[in-house]
Amino acid sequence: MSGIRLVGVLGGMGPAATVDFYGKLVEETAATCDQGHVPVVIWGDPRVPDRSLSLLGGGEDPTPYLRRGVEALKQAGCEVLAVPCNTAHAFVPRLAEEAGLELVSIIEVTAEALAADGVRAAGVLATSGTLHAGLYANALRRYGVAAIEPDEPGQRRVMAAIGAVKSGGVRPAHRRALEEVARSLADRGAERIVTACTELVLAMDGSHVPVPVLDPARLLARRVAGMALGAALTG
Amino acid sequence: MSGIRLVGVLGGMGPAATVDFYGKLVEETAATCDQGHVPVVIWGDPRVPDRSLSLLGGGEDPTPYLRRGVEALKQAGCEVLAVPCNTAHAFVPRLAEEAGLELVSIIEVTAEALAADGVRAAGVLATSGTLHAGLYANALRRYGVAAIEPDEPGQRRVMAAIGAVKSGGVRPAHRRALEEVARSLADRGAERIVTACTELVLAMDGSHVPVPVLDPARLLARRVAGMALGAALTG
Known part of the structure; x- marks a missing residue:
């Protein structure tokens, strides 16, 4: 099992999109049993304030909510971070860097x-x-x-x-x-x-x-599956 | 937002079933925007040894893997535990009790x-x-x-x-x-x-x-959605 990296998914924005991304992550993994799939932790907090409203100057800053999620994923042992919400990418690169997680940007x-x-x-x-x-x-x-x-x-x-x-x-x-x-x-x-x-x-x-x-969600899923399992598959 | 309880999902057994369960959780929630949905943390480690093999006496005990997931969910702040794997219910009631999480048994x-x-x-x-x-x-x-x-x-x-x-x-x-x-x-x-x-x-x-x-996965999703949001909706 060495070489496999735990993937953190900062999701819930919205939840249906995170379900879709998780499904694509499973589809994009060439596994023949449970144990060959990507280990993930999904932080799915849909209560994060609207990212778009905030960027347009009219809403609450989602940063504290996003930081809490990133920190929880780090705490859980994740090394790689995937965020199946494009708009959140206005905020997450800095938070991933703070936490020392490798962000795979959608x-x-x-x-x-x-x-x-x-x-x-x-x-x-x-x-x-x-x-x-x-x-x-x-x-x-x-x-x-x-x-x-x-x-x-x-x-x-x-x-x-x-x-x-x-x-x-x-x-x-x-x-x-x-x-x-x-x-x-x-x-x-x-x-x-x-x-x-x-x-x-x-x-x-x-x-x-x-x-x-x-x-982009499928491209992200494919990349993340390769990164998480790549070392295990090749080494 | 008071009254909303963070739901921990011990999943990945298998991953496609967890995707299905998460989708049902979203469907069974009567929300009109992201923020009305159930906050969840999903521990999706597909590397848990085969539950069925272990119960039949021929495989590695999955308990240490399951305990690690339950503890991570507790650590992340979850109060309620849902496990979208029927076979794992031979193991999880004891682990939920150890961690002080309320298991909603499928x-x-x-x-x-x-x-x-x-x-x-x-x-x-x-x-x-x-x-x-x-x-x-x-x-x-x-x-x-x-x-x-x-x-x-x-x-x-x-x-x-x-x-x-x-x-x-x-x-x-x-x-x-x-x-x-x-x-x-x-x-x-x-x-x-x-x-x-x-x-x-x-x-x-x-x-x-x-x-x-x-x-049973849909019944579990419906119950969990009600429990997580119930207090917030009624109080």
């Missing part, structure tokens, strides 16, 4: 994947907080990829769909709205659509979008 | 639900370890419910299906086998079929079984 993993595919422009569907903080725009720029974001009415439709997932009330109209916004980004030159909010993955079917849809 | 919750429905005989699909330890037979007897178990060839088919879920390789033949075993229990007088192994739920479609199929 945003970096996605930017790398886009660059590795030779993509030069990607459409970003994300919370208004993620866009306002420039999380994807800045990361993608470092990899030579342009970020194409929805216009204001489009962004309102994206936020409505995210809210619908969080309230458990996604309707066909939300799915259609996301597809229309995604198509408009493709029309403006996006070679990929990035569902850069872990809730959006649960409300979007890529089959009606003319370019491939990239799921 | 087996007790199921026995109560059967009795509340006036059921007098229930078919139990479970691991050989769960059956050998008499976990359901004893609990159901206390509620006046008879447990009907598969015969030996049937039990081999149940174990094959559980193994298929754990290895990610469920095939239609496994589903058909489970349905046939379930039907044979109904023929012998079972008024309900209890999928008393959290992996079985992932391999069984109740629509071809002549009596209702009861999912």
Whole structure:
């Protein structure tokens, strides 16, 4: 069992997205019995104040809640940190560093994947907080990829769909709205659509979008599974 | 936020079953935003030695692994303990008591639900370890419910299906086998079929079984959601 690293998941933001991420982590692990899977500890506190509201200047700072989670994961023996909430990445790099945990950034993993595919422009569907903080725009720029974001009415439709997932009330109209916004980004030159909010993955079917849809949660799961088990598998 | 109790989930046995349980916990919570959901910490260590093998006398004792998880959950501030692995209930009541955590037993919750429905005989699909330890037979007897178990060839088919879920390789033949075993229990007088192994739920479609199929994982999720949020909702 040496070489296996305990993965901490700072989740609950929202809980359905964390369930989805955990499921992907299991799927992305080539195990034939329980014992071959990635050991994880999930801190799933959904009471963290809204990350997007805080970034837009209108809400409580989530930092103390996030710090409590990071510290609990460190305390539990985790070495690697994964956060299946894109917006929270405006806060967590500093907290991971404080705690001495290795953060696998969902945003970096996605930017790398886009660059590795030779993509030069990607459409970003994300919370208004993620866009306002420039999380994807800045990361993608470092990899030579342009970020194409929805216009204001489009962004309102994206936020409505995210809210619908969080309230458990996604309707066909939300799915259609996301597809229309995604198509408009493709029309403006996006070679990929990035569902850069872990809730959006649960409300979007890529089959009606003319370019491939990239799921950062799956990319993160794949990377984390490799990191956690890699040393054990190879050594 | 006072009155909300942090729920510890001792999971990873197997991981896909824990994902399923976490999803049901989210579904069974009537929340309209992230912040209304149940705060959980999931200890998901899939390296716990096989519970069933140990109970049948042929495998390593999982107790030290389970104790480590229970202690980590206690340390993280959990008050309530849920374990989405039926077989592990041969070990966890003592560990929960040691740690001062309130265990919500998946087996007790199921026995109560059967009795509340006036059921007098229930078919139990479970691991050989769960059956050998008499976990359901004893609990159901206390509620006046008879447990009907598969015969030996049937039990081999149940174990094959559980193994298929754990290895990610469920095939239609496994589903058909489970349905046939379930039907044979109904023929012998079972008024309900209890999928008393959290992996079985992932391999069984109740629509071809002549009596209702009861999912202990969902009953546990519902009870835990009520306990965690109950005080906050009512007080």
